[in-house]
Amino acid sequence: MPHRNAPLSETGRLRLARCVVEDGWPLRRAAERFQVSVTTAQRWASRYRTHGEAGMADRSSRPHTSPRRTPTRTERRIIKVRVARRWGPARIAGLLHLNPATVHRVLVRYRLNRLAWTDRATGRVIRRYEHQAPGDLVHVDIKKLGNIPDGGGHKTLGRQAGRKTRSGAGYSYIHTAVDDHSRLAYSEILTDEKKHTAAAFWTRAQAFFTSCGITVQRVLTDNGACYKSHPWRDVLATAGIVHKRTRPYRPQTNGKVERLNRTLLEEWAYARPYRSETERRQAFPDWLHAYNHHRGHTALKGQPPASRIPNLTGQNT
Known part of the structure; x- marks a missing residue:
């Protein structure tokens, strides 16, 4: 879903793309008509040529690769210490010689950043529940x-x-x-x-x-x-x-x-x-x-x- 200040919804993108691809409008004219940049008009027109209406949907901005992401082996070591000892990011970082911010980021990624969410005895994530109607339990x-x-x-x-x-x-x-x-x-x-x-x-x-x-x-x-x-x-x-x-x-x-x-x-x-x-x-x-x-x-x-x-x-x- 586009943010509230986005100039084009999916319907607006489709209209813009059709004006360029099907009706033959110049990119600059279409950009002025829909109050966007020429680059934006070109992007939606290109997606329409390649994917049709399906190309008007939002795409994830997540990169295909993250070369600087913490290695998987290091993440596993962080999680192992967290589960076994229930330490905070600062203590884990000191043990593994890492930056506390890096440790915290890994814990957030795996939803282990709050000790209140883990069982003190076993270190496992607590599974919370709530019954649907009064009186069920x-x-x-x-x-x-x-x-x-x-x-x-x-x-x-x-x-x-x-x-x-x-x-x-x-x-x-x-x-x-x-x-x-x-x-x-x-x-x-x-x-x-x-x-x-x-x-x-x-x-x-x-x-x-x-x-x-x-x-x-x-x-x-x-x-x-x-x-x-x-x-x-x-x-x-x-x-x-x-x-x-x-x-x-x-x-x-x-x-x-x-x-x-x-x-x-x-x-x-x-x-x-x-x-x-x-x-x-x-x-x-x-x-x-x-x-x-x-x-x-x-x-x-x-x-x-x-x-x-x-x-x-x-x-x-």
Whole structure:
């Protein structure tokens, strides 16, 4: 496709070429008529004589040969170091005695220029996916979180004083379900991660998704004991939901809910110095509502998860 300032489209080129080749116009007259140079008029006329209408299409400007391009053997060495050690361009360049700009250019060419796109354990490029419709897959996980003692922890009292109040505060377990397509989340702060607690959580989570017009088809979890239990199996089987598990020691497979766990720690759990666990828990519903309805999501082009749920508020029922 020609750029927006191009004087001739494919149709204009064809008209110019026909004026010269078929109607016998002089090149200068045709160039003046179509407001291009004589050289341009000659080029399109020559292509029309040789290739006909097909010659009016754009051609790649890539050269047939690139004598100064980095040798293939050197490119393979760069890729090998990148995959094996996950080093940046500067360190790779130092090892191979190359210019860092050359290394970066090779990594960009093979789409290895961002470490976030590669798996830290294997060095392989991460294959990202997103299901087509809400409910096709829901990610479920549990995050263990230390409780804040009354009066505040180390963020409020300081490291030394906070250490004295820490003992006996206990833990909370944040059970979370995230829809793969929309990133809509349902989450609860519960007292444990036992099988009956997890099963009861999913019953409420499914009711939430149903109220949003989402029919859950599959659920993805890790290999935790509660997700291998009979209560968990039965609650999914009763609803006709397929249960999928991640590969052992591969939390990246459940990455969408893992990323939400990190977000809620940064933007809610540790966002400000709370004076008690009760104060922090009271702030959680408002944060979760803001996440679903107002907070822009980078994977959704800056839109909140609610933008992908047409009937989230139930106004169309």
